[in-house]
Amino acid sequence: MARSAGKSKTTIGVDLGGTKVLTGIVDAEGVVRASQRLSSAVGDFDAAVEEIVETVSACRAASPDASPVALGIGVAGQVERDTGVVRFAPNLGWRDVPLGSRLGERLGIPVFVTNDVRAATWGEWTHGAGTGTRDLVVLFVGTGIGGGVVVAGRLLEGATNAAGELGHQTLVAGGRTCRCGNPGCFEAYVGGWAIAERATEAVREDPAGGRLLVELAGSASAVTAATVMSAAGQGDAFAVRLVDDTVEYLASALVGIVNGFNPARLVLGGGVIEHNPSFVERVRPIVHQRALSAATRRLEIVRARLAGNAGIVGAAAVALHGVEADV
């Protein structure tokens, strides 16, 4: 049988969320050779498996020289790495589904199942803004906030594979209720949904001040994080104050993360950061000023580099790591 024509071994990476399947063939250098995206509500388990298989076939057809040796998949939910079972994926409506074994049967290659944030962390670590360091925190600030932590060259997993939920560290004791139920989580101030919620409340308290926000969004309850950023970009003082508060909350959380984990590099990604790259420049001096000097001596704070591809590049890297560790 012919071997892969490319020099570099390739694997398949899949990023599976509630409303999309993104699949790519990725080489050992992290280059995406082909990718395929399905954007729609991911159906029940059987249908989702078929959708994934379809995207894999499309990628193989688009990059016929590649002979991917394994598949990695990052799922928005709790997974068991060793068995490939997805324990609970609320956005997909899944409980205890054997994703790894089913995909393995359909595709005939080894399959490695991980969490989507964990996969994206691997992506930034191996081929993005985190390369070359052994002590790394990657924080994704999107609608929600997730994180991944690399400690002495190993991804932090925790006792039940749940470590790194940095969005659910208490930032304001007794504060705003988070979607997880805990009062005062970091996510309940800086996550996209929370920025929108804070803005809506502020508009209701001060309709005159929030006029531009309502004008842009249509109504107070329709204001989103994007509305706030857009109004702030136009110099609207009300929106600028909301953005300033957000930066202050973000910096306050980062101080605690830096003091707790003492990373050499802190990588900031996710939609909120991608749309507001200046946040990185703004939090940097605050963190360096307020965190313990012993913890900031070698600290760099940088933007993520892989954007939407972090998940597939990382899942593919997890798969490559997995097959190489198996040998």
Add this chain to the structure above:
Amino acid sequence: MARSAGKSKTTIGVDLGGTKVLTGIVDAEGVVRASQRLSSAVGDFDAAVEEIVETVSACRAASPDASPVALGIGVAGQVERDTGVVRFAPNLGWRDVPLGSRLGERLGIPVFVTNDVRAATWGEWTHGAGTGTRDLVVLFVGTGIGGGVVVAGRLLEGATNAAGELGHQTLVAGGRTCRCGNPGCFEAYVGGWAIAERATEAVREDPAGGRLLVELAGSASAVTAATVMSAAGQGDAFAVRLVDDTVEYLASALVGIVNGFNPARLVLGGGVIEHNPSFVERVRPIVHQRALSAATRRLEIVRARLAGNAGIVGAAAVALHGVEADV
């Protein structure tokens, strides 16, 4: 030359703070065979070395059968493990002193220098409340708050050996100024000094309510954490409220720690906990209720076991680990 008469290899552990030297000969099972304490302001570097040597001699005289093979020392400050240099120890007034090499010359055995909280964490991990687990957080709530984190069977060190400063995670963004300068640190609410400060402020705001506190302490500014606990023990409503707030702050911080690190066991020690063991029972249900279920599935929250000996037992264990790794 005669070998140790005891079955178990012994090492020396030293716990060095600003006002005490505590030294012990400890066997491989963590049993303290002899110990010696000097309580006084630790002098300049040369004098401190002599004091340590004195306590070692006294321990050796008290346990003549033991032939300790190495010494471990935990220092309240920033240390460089590889060189044994103490970079900065504010309570001792030291900067860049070669503690490891100097003690090695004087004693003729290998010396391992570590941070005091790190040493106490080792103590609880190897011979105290943390035995048998590979994912552990030990939190010492005393005048200040320090912590140690064990991840997948390895002590978390961080990029510049400063990881685990859990007392300096932001708990109330924009809140009370911590001694480290950051607004809103966990320590600025729950550390012994902060409990005293919060109580003093509360008394000044409400002198009638705080009458018992002032009576017990002599004046508002003399109120300490112990005063608050004592008054609360007598059922004083004002003091009880301060204690309740403290428990709530503690639990809020623990939720974030559990979500971030996902330990199998969370060990609570230090003076504030030792004097209020009920804090452990009180925070347990709150943490289990508010932290993510994935992170609490296997979580135990327990009291530290070694109390004041954690430092010497841990430093001795570090030394034993060090000589065995060297072999």
